[in-house]
Amino acid sequence: xxxRYTFKKAERxxxxxxxxxxxxxxRSFSHPPLRVYYSIxxxxxxxxxxxxxxxxxxxxxxxxxxxTQRNRIKRLLREAYRLQKHELYDYLRQQGMALxxxxxxxxxxxxxFEEIQQKMQAVMLRMRQIQxx
RNA sequence: GUUGCAGGCCGCGCUAUCGUGGUUCCGGCCUUGCCGGAGCCAAGGAAAGUCCGGACAGCACAGAGCAGCGCACCACCUAACGGGUGGGUCUUCCGGAAACACCGGAAGAACAGAGAGUGCCACAGAAAAUAACCGCCCCUCCAGUCUCAAUGCGGCUGGCGGAGCAAGGGUGAAAACGGGAGGUAAGAGCUCCCGGGGUCAGCCUGCAAAGGCUGGCUCGGGCAAACCUUGCGCGCUGAAAUGCCAAAUAGGCCCUGCUAUCUGUUCCUCAGGAACAGUCAUGGGCUGCUCGUUCAUGGCCCGGUACGUUCCGGCUUAUGCGGAGCCAUCCGGGCGGCAGGGCGGGUAGGCAGAUAGAUCCCGGCAGCGAUGCCGGGACCAGAUAAAUGAUAGCGAUCCGCCACCGGCGGAUACAGAAUCCGGCUUACAGGCCUGCAGCUGCU
RNA sequence: GGCCCCGUAGUACAAUGGAUAGUACAUGAGUCUCCGGAACUCAGGAUCCGCGUUCGAUUCGCGGCGGGGUCA
Numbered sequence: 001x002x003x004r005y006t007f008k009k010a011e012r013x014x015x016x017x018x019x020x021x022x023x024x025x026x027r028s029f030s031h032p033p034l035r036v037y038y039s040i041x042x043x044x045x046x047x048x049x050x051x052x053x054x055x056x057x058x059x060x061x062x063x064x065x066x067x068t069q070r071n072r073i074k075r076l077l078r079e080a081y082r083l084q085k086h087e088l089y090d091y092l093r094q095q096g097m098a099l100x101x102x103x104x105x106x107x108x109x110x111x112x113f114e115e116i117q118q119k120m121q122a123v124m125l126r127m128r129q130i131q132x133x
Numbered sequence: 134g135u136u137g138c139a140g141g142c143c144g145c146g147c148u149a150u151c152g153u154g155g156u157u158c159c160g161g162c163c164u165u166g167c168c169g170g171a172g173c174c175a176a177g178g179a180a181a182g183u184c185c186g187g188a189c190a191g192c193a194c195a196g197a198g199c200a201g202c203g204c205a206c207c208a209c210c211u212a213a214c215g216g217g218u219g220g221g222u223c224u225u226c227c228g229g230a231a232a233c234a235c236c237g238g239a240a241g242a243a244c245a246g247a248g249a250g251u252g253c254c255a256c257a258g259a260a261a262a263u264a265a266c267c268g269c270c271c272c273u274c275c276a277g278u279c280u281c282a283a284u285g286c287g288g289c290u291g292g293c294g295g296a297g298c299a300a301g302g303g304u305g306a307a308a309a310c311g312g313g314a315g316g317u318a319a320g321a322g323c324u325c326c327c328g329g330g331g332u333c334a335g336c337c338u339g340c341a342a343a344g345g346c347u348g349g350c351u352c353g354g355g356c357a358a359a360c361c362u363u364g365c366g367c368g369c370u371g372a373a374a375u376g377c378c379a380a381a382u383a384g385g386c387c388c389u390g391c392u393a394u395c396u397g398u399u400c401c402u403c404a405g406g407a408a409c410a411g412u413c414a415u416g417g418g419c420u421g422c423u424c425g426u427u428c429a430u431g432g433c434c435c436g437g438u439a440c441g442u443u444c445c446g447g448c449u450u451a452u453g454c455g456g457a458g459c460c461a462u463c464c465g466g467g468c469g470g471c472a473g474g475g476c477g478g479g480u481a482g483g484c485a486g487a488u489a490g491a492u493c494c495c496g497g498c499a500g501c502g503a504u505g506c507c508g509g510g511a512c513c514a515g516a517u518a519a520a521u522g523a524u525a526g527c528g529a530u531c532c533g534c535c536a537c538c539g540g541c542g543g544a545u546a547c548a549g550a551a552u553c554c555g556g557c558u559u560a561c562a563g564g565c566c567u568g569c570a571g572c573u574g575c576u
Numbered sequence: 577g578g579c580c581c582c583g584u585a586g587u588a589c590a591a592u593g594g595a596u597a598g599u600a601c602a603u604g605a606g607u608c609u610c611c612g613g614a615a616c617u618c619a620g621g622a623u624c625c626g627c628g629u630u631c632g633a634u635u636c637g638c639g640g641c642g643g644g645g646u647c648a
Contacts, residue, residue: 005151067549079523
């Protein structure tokens, strides 16, 4: 079966309560210009097998005052995540774990797509390393 | 042709690959739902600022006044507006040789009231608002002086006092209708001529604002984006409004069922009670069923009674009879507990509100126009931690460089729906159209 | 998605519509000192931007820009 680079609603972190929990209790690390809040736990629900991670993206309005700029960055982040998520998904399935996380862009400059892709790759690698320990 | 100003309009295109939201249809999975496939649709002229006005919703509401807020030449348009259209008035600029005025053109205007009241007008200046400092002029008195022999009269100069006047006065943003003549002691719209303003009356034009003509009265500044006065308008709150459905958990109310018995051991104030273990019953979990296993509960009070037992009574062959008391594992009731079911409030969450409308396009008619009416056609985002995208190639336009066709490099703005609509304001690469003005070329 | 408030030197604050926009700290120069500090003297430095009202605007009006607060 060929790999499909989709990004469905079930792969997004949509519950307000879960997001607030992430900020209040979740762990975090930084990989400039990205900052990640995450919460990892064993699989309890069946649909976590199909989509072992729920993610949300954010760009604060401090450095990007215009909504079009924030939209552009979020779309780049989403595109990079969509194209690179499968390795992480396989790993999580293998470990039997589920992940809630939020990726925030904290830079001041408008990034290019290549930069975002490299940073996203690094963030996913780091996520795996944290789970290894 | 070019430059400037004003107004209006457009505001990158195509292809490929991988994706996103909505919707219609088809198929699959065990149903809600999810997944797959196909088709269609998917940001703006400002979606922005949130400055006005409405629609819609909830609450409030006898009428009137006050307060507060807003608006302010007139008429019209509109669902409404602080918006728009047309007209008027004023100001500025340009032209007509030409100050004022008049005529033509362009641009602009928060354009009611300062002859209701209060207040303010720095500096300068005599004075900044019921004018009178210097002045001007007249009169009385006094002094000096000239003419004269002297006084007086008269002339000139100066002073005190009284009366009149507002021409002139370095200022200032602004100075008490402007120019000319008459008049007067000096003067003054005091009078006259020309001109300007205000106001009232009449007539004409106009729906009106207003304009024209005639006549009367009149001529002491500015500031209301100072307080204010007058006229008109305005309930408050806003989609996080509002309505509906509603899991789990906790709590409330109602109904139903159960709340047992025996054995063993130990202890005690041995009638009786307590603890532990087992048995049993009910309910739940472990798997859909059986078995098995495991967990929870089986507590208390009141009334009655049997057996038993204590006391009393007399009788008697009798451990039999009668009365009183105690007590159940029996009966009835209550509280509590457990389990199941139901009801109502309501949280998470979901649905409606919410996308077909003061809509868009084309044509015709009415109107100077804003706009309205009629006919035909179209369906044009509906998300909700929030979609409308990413990458590559080709093309289009513009800019720069090399500069011969051409090539190379760069740029393509401002900006992202959040209930909807009408305006206003602000931002904007580049391009198109129309009008006006200047310059220049050709016929 | 609404609503409210505020912008003055580098910083914290003043200023009826009327000057040369003031005070303190900070900055710079000088005096003093062997040097520095303190003290004293002097200087530079600002009304967020634009348009309007007014003779005149930090102040009044309108429009932008920026900052802060608040409502679930």
